[in-house]
Amino acid sequence: MADKTLRIFRASRNTRRRPIMLAIAGDSAAGKTTVTAGLVEALGAHRCVWLSTDDYHRFDRVERQDKPFTPLHPDCHYIDILGQHLQLLATGQPILKPVYNHDTGRLTRPELVEPNEFVIVEGLLPMHNSLARACFDLTVYLDPSEEIRRGWKVKRDTATRGYTAEQVLSVLSRSEPESTEFIRPQRAHADIVVRFATIEGRPNLSAELLLRPTIQQPDLTAILQPDLTHAIHLRLARDTDGKPVDSVHIHGYATTEDGAAVEKLIWQSLGDPTTPPPPSLGRVTPDAHSTPLAVVQMILLHHLLAGTP
């Protein structure tokens, strides 16, 4: 028998361009969709593939009821197929992507996905294993405080997924061990960690961004301007593992005017100084804007555009 691998290799003429790939991992209701939506709109949806790892559910909602684990467990997903599909997209090849319908809780016919300039993969477990991680140019972990995340999850799941607040809180408490075992370890593999938090008595969120030197991070020395240090500052810090890291704080007690000044400054130092920042950056809802969110998205946008040839 001939060497089949070689025959296959020779028969495949893979001259396609590879996309820039971004992973956005985080627990349920950590803000993944909100971060991704603004980013995709800023890049242009026609240039992006937006992939949710929820589509790789192995079981539908009814089947999951009998299972000894929650959807946070890798065994609840086609996790090897997800890795395979990431690998195919990363090498410029199309996939036939499974589809999970959140409204009905059912798995439906798969759909063809061709790689595009940018592939953004958001979900519970995009960085679970080393093969998947090898496919990304940039990895992000969203790490809001548990208090904030609980609030977000109750709000979303009662509003759009038909659950009561008690049901959501019960789900959160049941999934806590699997969050610890499978979701949070991905934080260690992120190039950028984003922590949203609240400050007592303030309506706005603050955010801390860890920019790890695992990739070429943008030059943010411009934000060291003394007149904005009450709104944003850059600090050399130690990561949880003791390694040096850049830490950017965006303060939740800054005024709207300070926030606008911060966004302008970041956009001018990272983006195109001759144009205003895309209006989708920082958009929490059609009516609510967040400076910490906008800054996170600007830094991700910078990385994605810097990665293009």
Added chain:
Amino acid sequence: MADKTLRIFRASRNTRRRPIMLAIAGDSAAGKTTVTAGLVEALGAHRCVWLSTDDYHRFDRVERQDKPFTPLHPDCHYIDILGQHLQLLATGQPILKPVYNHDTGRLTRPELVEPNEFVIVEGLLPMHNSLARACFDLTVYLDPSEEIRRGWKVKRDTATRGYTAEQVLSVLSRSEPESTEFIRPQRAHADIVVRFATIEGRPNLSAELLLRPTIQQPDLTAILQPDLTHAIHLRLARDTDGKPVDSVHIHGYATTEDGAAVEKLIWQSLGDPTTPPPPSLGRVTPDAHSTPLAVVQMILLHHLLAGTP
């Protein structure tokens, strides 16, 4: 940016064994399922993946009504994804296979398929492109006379798919140009071509097998025994392209006893002389047996077993 391909390669530790892969191509109702069913039962279903290329339908039955082509056209299939999935199986990797339901005419949730010792891929277009062909160890084209195939198709589609005979004949006539353009050219890429035919006034089918020297074909000189030449004979012939080929004729006018003797002879020279041939070989229906079918399946079985380490 690091060399992503290399990182992916290093992160994937593909130490899985490669399956032996067989393609059985042919037009609608050429006998693909019948040949495959007996073969899978003889090998043991637990050792086989049986894959139908119909699952790679791009459109469901309703959507196909508006299309300017029939299901014989490659554009009616996810033909590149089929090639990709064959490549994955051939290199020992699992696939998330799409599923087409012939009863409802709908595409449903995909299913996980792990490669097994043997992967048998039967359908309209398994050998359509060179990448797909490179994945197979053995390729077969079923080429019954058009008269026989029309009869088989009318019988099956009226009995199990709810069509009238007139509808089936109309489908056949509409699909003739695409049969010529896409299905029949695969004949040129087969290691074995099987032609079933009828002989005027005889109930049994005859068969001609072309065994092309594109692979190591079994030694069939045993069937040159003079006392069976009226039932089966081996002949050196020229293929349609003028190349030398072995041609095995199994005559439809042989008696049941002759048929049994032929099968015994072939089984003893190719299979295990100490055991009887598996009862599934030659089974057309639970009550009908065909010696030409049994001989075809024995030769395929020989190839599949010879290919195993």
